[in-house]
Amino acid sequence: MFLQMVDTVDRATRSRVMSAVKQRDSRIEKMFRLALWHAGLRYRKNVRILGTPDVLFRAAKVVVFIDSCFWHGCSRHGRMPKSNVAFWRAKIDRNRRRDLRITRTYRRQGWRVVRVWEHELTVSSQRAVGRVMSAVARAWTVDVRLRHSRGRKVPLNSPEK
C-alpha cells in the first residue's frame, strides 16, 4: 500500500518539500537544545532508543520530542501540500499514531515524555524549556534514594555549535 502511494507523488516535489522541512526542523532543534544547555540542563541527544528522542535525560527518565508542525500534523499549522493530499495525509496520520504509541510505551515504563511543538519554539523557547526543567526536577524529587543508589552521573556532552 505504501509503495503505491509513493508512486503517486512527483519525486522532485516530494524531495523538495522534505528537505526544506527537514532543514528548518533541525535548525529549530539545535536552537532548543542550546536553550536547554544555557538553562543548565545536561542531556544527551539523538540516542538510538525508542523513537530517537531529540533530548534524553537517562537518569531522570525524561525524554523530549520536538514535533514538527508539518510532520506531526499540528492542527494549527499542519497545512497539507496542494498536491498528493492523500499521500501526505496518510503519512502524517501514521506519524501521529506512532507518536502516541511511543509516548504510551515510555509512560508505561515510568518515563516522563515532554512533547514540544515546533510552533512553541518559534517566538520564544522559554516556556518549553520550563516544561523540560520541571519534568527533570520532578524526577529528582520523586525518589532521592534511587538517585543516590544509581550515583549521580550526569551525562556530559558539549553544546552544538
Ligand SMILES: [Zn+2]
Ligand atoms: Zn504548529
